[in-house]
Amino acid sequence: MRIIQLLPTLSFGDAIGNDTIALRGAIADMGYTSEIYAENIDKRLPSDIAKGIDKLRGLRPDDIILYHKSTGTDLTFRLDEYKCRKIMVYHNITPPEFFRPYSTAATALTEYGYKGVDFLKDKVEYCLADSSYNKNELIRMGYGCPIDVRPILIKFEDYRQAPDKALMKKYSGGKKNLIFVGRIAPNKKQENVIRAFYQYHRMEPESRLILVGSWTGMENYHQRLVKYAAALGIADDVIFTGHIKFSEILAWYTIADAFVCMSEHEGFCVPLVEAMFFDVPIIAYDTSAISDTLGGSGVLLDDNDPVFVSRVIDRVLKDSTLKEQIISGQRRRLEDFSYERIKAVFEKQIKGFIEK
DSSP, X not given: OEEEEEEEEEOSSSHHHHHHHHHHHHHHHTTSEEEEEXXXXXXXXXXXXXXXXXXXXXXXXXXEEEEEEOSOOHHHHHGGGSOSEEEEEEOOOOOGGGTTTTOHHHHHHHHHHHHHHHHHTTTOSEEEEXXXXXXXXXXXXXXXXXXXXXXXXXXXXXXXXXXXXXHHHHHSSSSEEEEEESOSOGGGOHHHHHHHHHHXXXXXXXXXXXXXXXXXXXXXXXXXXXXXXXXXXXXXXXXXXXSXXXXXXXXXXXXXXXXXXXXXXXXXXXXXXXXXXXXXXEEEEOOTTHHHHHTTOSEEESOOOHHHHHHHHHHHHHOHHHHHHHHHHHHHHHHTTOHHHHHHHHHHHHHHHHHO
């Protein structure tokens, strides 16, 4: 019996790609043949990490496909051709409404993604959702098969690598560093982070905002954000990093004073867990899967009013006792995402599926 992971694109360094590769190791540790097949494989990945889908042959009825669903792709509609057992790993799909003002291509892709989710509801035997939010979305869309929650599997040892020294030297000390990590995209609502920072900057001029993430495919949205920061007069203190090296991401987390998330749609949000790992106090707007991931830690806001958010940021950074309480809570929550703990959850779920 083989356990095969299938997905349209295996990317280097993104949450789904990292999860897929981590699961590959977990499956192998269970004693099963573990393979990854994708239509597109990032050339920066080791050559033996995955194979092209055209190489997938010889499936047997007792083999299992783990199909990672997160976007629109023709592959979804070919899944029924593989005559074996099937599990969908649901990472969620960003609603197309977020993209309509900025990209017809992204809008069409996400619309197609939801059509694919609808198509699969009677084609898979079992679903693993990244969060309770994702599970509830599948139930709302009519899924009747068993659905369990299995958070993203994160190899925290990767975060113990050395951060970029030059970046740390340039931006450490002096100014307060507020960060948000995530691709520049309308659902992430970077404009609301900028609004809150503008209000905070009025109270604390010695501060900067760092928006870490690529804007490829979202150039129109990125330009709007750049112009917005300029119109507010804070362009010099708002940094858009674009796509950067992993060591630079580690550096930004290392020197960050607070992580500010105003996103309005997340299926899990790995950067929240990364912020926990680096002891960066989290201030986040309560939407989608944010509360699932925080699990009672961080500061969860029911209002994204920029003045209110700025006051919360100011209080957290000035009240050392409160800040330490927040970090302590985040450390406790981080234990729930330990590699061994999530790996054990996954093993139990897969064994239960096999036995049935």
